[in-house]
Amino acid sequence: MPAYHSSFNEYPDMRLVGNLAILPVKTKFRGPAPTADPNEADIVDETLDLFRANSLFRNFEIKGPADRLLIILILFVSDCLAKIGSARTTPTQIEATKTLNTLAVDNFPIPGDANFALNAHYAPPPSRTDAGESIVDIPVRQELAARLVEKLYADGTGKPSKWWMSFQKRRFMNRSLGTQ
Incomplete structure (x- = not known):
């Protein structure tokens, strides 16, 4: 069974930094990403939807610049789950929000x-200024962390979803961004 790829690989007028896509994001945080239509799914929604299925794969064929972005965001979600799972006590939603932020x-x-x-699969940005415009900049990570917390605590019990937390030790492509 093949891994699930980004539907944004064929996105029109896609800006690139190196070979990484800059895609529109629905966010309240200011950053370099263009604003997405609030009624449409964005790359953050797609990341959360594909995370659990794709985290089971050790190999992932990159079919476009949006796939490269998807890989980084999936690895960031994995690091977020590991951070929540490594807490001494089960964090409340507020504590999880603070930790992930x-x-x-x-x-x-x-x-x-x-x-x-994953330097072997990514081209470096042409300049440090361009690196600051990268979609993996702080506002996109903050938005992803905020939406992840919403999904983790959606059942209203005050504890993270066991279904999501079961993926805290799984590593997509056996990699980690090492952000924890």
Whole structure:
């Protein structure tokens, strides 16, 4: 069974930084990404929808720049789940939001950095200024973390979903961004 690929690979007028797509995102955080239509799914929605299925795969054929972005965002979700799972006590929704927001704003390796786990598959940005415009910038990570917390605590019990937390030790492509 093949992995699920991004539906944004054929997105018109896609900007690229290196070989990584900059796609519209529905977010309240200001950043370099264009604003998406609130009635349409964006790359963050797609990441959360495809995370559990794709995290079971060790190999992933990259079919476009949006797939490269999807890989980074899936690895970030994996790191977020691992961070919540490593807490001494089960965090409440508010504690999880604070923890993941801190993780989202922490130093984050990007393509071209020596400590980026997938440098072989990514072209570095042409300049450091372009690196700052990358979609894996802080606002997109913050939005992804916020939406993940909403999904984790959607049942209203005050505890994270066991279904989601069962993926905390799974590593997509046996990799980690090492953000925790």
